[in-house]
Amino acid sequence: MSGPFETVDVARLRSGHGVKWGSLPAATIGAWVADMDFGVPPAVRESIVRVTEREDFGYPFWPGQDPVVEAFEERMAGRHGWTPRPGRTRVFTDLIQILQVMIEHATEPGDGVAIHVPSYPPFLASIARSGRRIVPLPMVWSETGWGFAAEGLTARLREQGCRMIVLVDPHNPTGRVFTRAELAPLAEAAEELDLVVLADEIHADLVFSPHRHVPFASLGADAAARTITATSATKAFNIAGLRCAVAHIGPDRVWKSLAEAPLDYFGTPSVLSRVATVAAWREGEAWLEQLMLTLDDNRRAVARWAAASPWDLRHHTPEATYLAWLDFAGTPPADGGPAALLERRAGVKLSEGAEFSEHTGVDTASFARLNFATSPANLQEILSRVASLWA
Structure with a gap:
């Protein structure tokens, strides 16, 4: 090597x-x-150097659509076989912010939020701090790999008063890539109980062959309409400190709620973070x-x-x-x-x-x-x- x-x-x-x-x-x-x-990636470094040489550190502006959104839509369609709905993507700083914002706009204090456990610690802390109840979906060890119990899932989520599922796929920390068959019971439960699904797919570009990442929103029309897909170039391209992420918002009621929020509520990722993200997704392959x-x-x-x-x-x-x-x-x-x-x-x-x-x-x-x-x-x-x- x-x-x-x-x-x-x-x-x-x-x-x-x-x-x-x-x-x-x-x-x-x-x-x-x-x-x-x-x-x-060299392309990321070069994009940052170009901005630095121009001393281009003012407030971000691009004519037309944000290039981060364009690059996200291209990557989802070209690499993962899912075409995001146009006009439904917002740029955020990171996935923690996305989770916190979406919890506030999709659930109420006291509601249950289901998530596979073990899970990324800041996600657990974010749910707890928001006054929602964590409903753990325990990951189960077997000789063939990590999984979770799908039997009776809808009844369990109903009993726990769940209003949201947080799906981390590929899964952190076990490294599982859930199959379409494993995701189907989650989609069925979400449809029956009218749940919002926040799909953290930040590790989707780090899947080892022969496994394939399946975007949750690609499972069907209903799944697409209730899924918030959150991702970023930060993990696969090693730019976490630059702080740039995207959320594609499928649920109409969440999109409407976000549209009514004050603009400054969301923050503004910098020029550097945006050009680095675009360079990573378009030129870092x-x-x-x-x-x-x-x-x-x-x-x-x-x-x-x-x-x-x-x-x-x-x-x-x-x-x-x-x-x-x-x-x-x-x-x-x-x-x-x-x-x-x-x-x-x-x-x-x-x-x-x-x-x-x-x-x-x-x-x-x-x-x-x-x-x-x-x-x-x-x-x-x-x-x-x-x-x-x-x-």
């Missing part, structure tokens, strides 16, 4: 403003927050293809390492993302959770599993999430340090 993904410059990573490395002691390796250790080869090698390396562990280290190779969800229940007990122990005694920081089920009754305390979007050599050092703790 050669090219931009063969090595990473740890000194560069530590000297910058990124939380993944900058917040850690010098001897600790960062493998937690979902940033990659790599750079960005060759870079992304090379990235996926490295991530594929890395996820297989994690799988081999986990299988060779002398302990019962449960792990399913992710079908998407650059995140490995590891169950340390079969290792010697760890006070305070496995990630805390690893940071303290092995000098490697993973994400603590318990955070992915906060505000719910689901127990994920024995898990930790490992970010493998780094060079092969750095990944081997991470895995060696983890293994050494229980050697």
Whole structure:
């Protein structure tokens, strides 16, 4: 392997403003927050340089349609086989903002919001802070992979007073890519109970072959009419700090409610974030293809390492993302959770599993999430340090 993904410059990573490395002691390796250790596509860098050389940092303006919206619509149709409804897309800063805004416009305080658990911790916190009730849909381990119980789903959601489903697909942290057959019961329940579905599809460009991402809004006319599709170029192209995301709003009542809100309520992503997003989606494909080869090698390396562990280290190779969800229940007990122990005694920081089920009754305390979007050599050092703790 050669090219931009063969090595990473740890000194560069530590000297910058990124939380993944900058917040850690010098001897600790960062493998937690979902940033990659790599750079960005050349087209993204060049687009930012052009804006900088023009000193073009005023308020954003484009004649006609926002180019971010155009690039989003092109990508959804060309890459994922779904054609968004024209005129129904808004640009936001990130998916956390989108979730918070949509909760306020699609539900009422006290309503239930269903979400697969474990789940992205800021999503759980956002639902809880808004005064809504988290209705967990537990992800279930099996020998063949992670899944969830679809039987009786409609009745369960009705009993819990659900008004919204938050679907994270591809799923963070397990890396599952839900099939059309798995998504169908969710669509049926949403139709019967008249639920809004917020589909977080931010990892859709990070799916490993032979798996295929299925946009929830592509399941049929009813699904399209009730789905808010949220995505961004930030994960696949490593530009999270630039803050730009989009939401395609299918439900008429939510669109009408948003249209009546004050304009300044939504904020304005910058010129830099917009040009970088457009460059990523329109010109970053060759870079992304090379990235996926490295991530594929890395996820297989994690799988081999986990299988060779002398302990019962449960792990399913992710079908998407650059995140490995590891169950340390079969290792010697760890006070305070496995990630805390690893940071303290092995000098490697993973994400603590318990955070992915906060505000719910689901127990994920024995898990930790490992970010493998780094060079092969750095990944081997991470895995060696983890293994050494229980050697």
